[in-house]
């Protein structure tokens with residue numbers, strides 16, 4: 001399965017990785033609530049792809065999120 005990481009703020013493509021199996025613990029998805037998952041992760045079973053909304057480094061800096069520890073922790077989960 002291909003996993004596309006896109007910035008939820010500016011839409012920039014951050015990263016694309018390919019995995020045989022999605023390890024939810026490794027990716028930190030198990031730390032998300034059901035609502036967060038729906039918001040952040042879109043799975044396309046037909047295309048065998050997964051789209052993950054994250055934030056690019058530039059937006060983290062622009063939004064000043066690096067000062068908000070809780071948010072950054074969440075972002076780190078997804079990398």
Ligand SMILES: [Zn+2]
Nearest residue numbers: 007010056059
């Ligand atoms: Zn961005």
